[in-house]
Amino acid sequence: AQTVTQSQPEMSVQEAETVTLSCTYDTSENNYYLFWYKQPPSRQMILVIRQEAYKQQNATENRFSVNFQKAAKSFSLKISDSQLGDTAMYFCAFQNNNAGNMLTFGGGTRLMVKP
Amino acid sequence: DGGITQSPKYLFRKEGQNVTLSCEQNLNHDAMYWYRQDPGQGLRLIYYSQIVNDFQKGDIAEGYSVSREKKESFPLTVTSAQKNPTAFYLCASSLRTTHNEQFFGPGTRLTVL
Numbered sequence: 001a002q003t004v005t006q007s008q009p010e011m012s013v014q015e016a017e018t019v020t021l022s023c024t025y026d027t028s029e030n031n032y033y034l035f036w037y038k039q040p041p042s043r044q045m046i047l048v049i050r051q052e053a054y055k056q057q058n059a060t061e062n063r064f065s066v067n068f069q070k071a072a073k074s075f076s077l078k079i080s081d082s083q084l085g086d087t088a089m090y091f092c093a094f095q096n097n098n099a100g101n102m103l104t105f106g107g108g109t110r111l112m113v114k115p
Numbered sequence: 116d117g118g119i120t121q122s123p124k125y126l127f128r129k130e131g132q133n134v135t136l137s138c139e140q141n142l143n144h145d146a147m148y149w150y151r152q153d154p155g156q157g158l159r160l161i162y163y164s165q166i167v168n169d170f171q172k173g174d175i176a177e178g179y180s181v182s183r184e185k186k187e188s189f190p191l192t193v194t195s196a197q198k199n200p201t202a203f204y205l206c207a208s209s210l211r212t213t214h215n216e217q218f219f220g221p222g223t224r225l226t227v228l
Contacts, residue, residue: 009155033214045158045205045219052214091157101146101165101209102173103217105157 002027002094006106013082014114020067021077021109023092031097034068034075039108040088048090051075082113118142119220121206126225128193128200136191136223138206144218145211147189151175152203152222161204164189165211193225201227 003026013019025034036048051059051068058066063083067076079086092106119140128134140147146165150158160173164183178197183189189208193200203224207217 004157006157035216043203043222045207047216050214050216095214097214101211101215101217102148102160102163103158105159107157108155110155 002029002096002104004092004094004104004106006090006092006109008109009107010110010112012112012114013079015082015084017082018078018080019082019111021079021090021092021111023075023077023106025073025075025092025094025106027073027094027096029096029098033095033097034066035093035095035103036064036066036075036077037091037093037105038086038088039091040085045091049077079111084113084115087111087113119206119208119218121204121220121223123223124221126223128225128227130227131195133192133194134225136193136204136206136225138189138191138220139187140189140206140208140218140220141187142208142218143186144208145186146209147183148207148209148217149173149179149181149189149191150205150207152205158205161191200225 032053034051038046049061063080089108093103122137148163149161162181164170180192206220209215209217
């Protein structure tokens with residue numbers, strides 16, 4: 001079974017600054033996908049970014065990028081030029097290619113962007 | 116617009132009563148999922164269905180039941196056997212193939228009085 005760990009329950013960052021959220025996972029699989037989801041106060045889950053394990057290049061989506069270290073089983077999310085609207089819970093999730101499309105979620109990191 | 120709807124947004128139940136949460140999608144997705152979220156915690160999988168008339172238990176299925184009679188609908192029943200049902204419930208759907216994003220509904224907050 002896979003496990004996903006987010007070791008930072010809460011973080012804060014000043015507007016326009018950069019922040020990195022950590023995620024580690026444990027798996028014996030070689031083919032998998034990793035996701036970061038955002039849950040703002042509205043509680044609507046929104047996909048931020050995804051990474052295929054077979055790709056060495058780190059995924060980037062505008063101000064959001066990941067640092068994927070497969071050997072270390074680490075998948076951190078970097079938010080550049082933080083905006084007030086980035087205030088939310090952030091969840092890291094693991095998807096095993098051999099187990100359908102199910103996701104295993106970490107416990108989340110609450111991010112507060114301060115003006 | 117395509118999307119996932121969940122109803123009701125808030126639900127109150129007396130102890131010992133069964134209650135059914137609705138989830139409907141018009142994204143033409145084959146797979147649907149139910150998650151439970153407790154305060155300050157991540158999502159845990161209750162049940163999932165990859166195709167009509169078929170579903171499997173997730174990590175915390177005890178005290179819950181589902182049906183999948185139509186592709187668009189995946190209702191969740193919280194039975195009286197669920198010992199601690201107060202939580203936020205999220206429904207999601209996706210294409211069946213792997214690596215596809217799961218799209219989430221707005222959630223239902225269930226409170227047992």
